[in-house]
Amino acid sequence: MRLAAQAISVAKRLSDVSLMLEPGTITAICGPNGAGKSTLLETLAGLLEPDSGAALLDGEPLAAMTPRTRGQKIGYLPQAHEIAWDVPVRSLVALGRMPHGDSDPAPVAASLAALDLQSFAERRAQSLSGGETARVLLARVLAGEPAWILADEPLAALDLAHQLALLRHLRSAAKAGAGVVLVLHDLALAMNHADRVVVLDKGRVAADGGCENALATEVVERVWGVTARWIGEPGQRALVTF
Ligand SMILES: Nc1ncnc2c1ncn2[C@@H]1O[C@H](COP(=O)(O)OP(=O)(O)OP(=O)(O)O)[C@@H](O)[C@H]1O
Numbered sequence: 355m356r357l358a359a360q361a362i363s364v365a366k367r368l369s370d371v372s373l374m375l376e377p378g379t380i381t382a383i384c385g386p387n388g389a390g391k392s393t394l395l396e397t398l399a400g401l402l403e404p405d406s407g408a409a410l411l412d413g414e415p416l417a418a419m420t421p422r423t424r425g426q427k428i429g430y431l432p433q434a435h436e437i438a439w440d441v442p443v444r445s446l447v448a449l450g451r452m453p454h455g456d457s458d459p460a461p462v463a464a465s466l467a468a469l470d471l472q473s474f475a476e477r478r479a480q481s482l483s484g485g486e487t488a489r490v491l492l493a494r495v496l497a498g499e500p501a502w503i504l505a506d507e508p509l510a511a512l513d514l515a516h517q518l519a520l521l522r523h524l525r526s527a528a529k530a531g532a533g534v535v536l537v538l539h540d541l542a543l544a545m546n547h548a549d550r551v552v553v554l555d556k557g558r559v560a561a562d563g564g565c566e567n568a569l570a571t572e573v574v575e576r577v578w579g580v581t582a583r584w585i586g587e588p589g590q591r592a593l594v595t596f
Pocket residue numbers: 367385386387388389390391392393394
């Protein structure tokens with residue numbers, strides 16, 4: 355099931371963005387503040403309709419699908435981590451089953467386990483810390499077992515151990531055939547964990563490809579205006595800035 359953005363322009367926030375995203379892989383979207391990363395993710399989730407071009411899932415425009423059909427196929431985690439309902443964590447995570455019209459306990463339990471949330475299952479959702487809240491909202495996305503997982507800065511509030519556990523989980527989801535698209539500010543996480551990086555700058559694609567090329571120091575300097583050098587081996591790189 356391929357997800358594509360075809361020559362998309364969105365309200366002057368994105369211009370001429372064309373991407374074909376492959377299932378079974380992790381794609382990172384990187385770029386400076388205001389570059390259009392969240393706008394692109396919302397467009398790929400079918401939540402923002404482009405002024406020109408189209409977002410397509412297996413060739414079918416997302417705009418032509420019902421929200422329920424879209425929700426069965428695409429799980430979306432927005433950047434703002436807010437919980438409006440003070441319900442138990444397990445009930446909140448079970449809302450991820452809504453597009454399927456069931457409350458199947460197996461995927462709910464699996465996603466609670468994947469995010470290390472079993473001991474929080476009966477806690478009121480609004481009593482959680484920022485990082486715990488972020489994990490609960492991601493568990494809700496995973497409970498829907500979507501073919502595509504689109505997450506805006508899913509790692510930002512997580513401690514190191516939970517970041518790595520989540521990345522391992524997303525890698526196994528990708529190995530099982532899911533498409534994973536993550537907005538990431540941490541370029542080292544993108545470099546070490548993504549298969550492909552799309553760099554946005556001022557609403558346009560500035561680089562797109564394998565991590566070593568798309569995040570080459572020349573790109574980091576041109577797009578972020580920062581002089582930097584990658585050290586370490588592929589897969590274990592760190593970015594040193596000057
Ligand atoms: N609802 C909106 N109305 C008007 N402009 C908007 C709206 N949402 C975002 N923008 C603008 O569109 C541009 C892209 O925003 P977007 O949130 O996609 O950037 P981003 O790359 O995700 O940024 P950040 O790293 O700061 O989260 C920014 O200049 C932003 O100010």
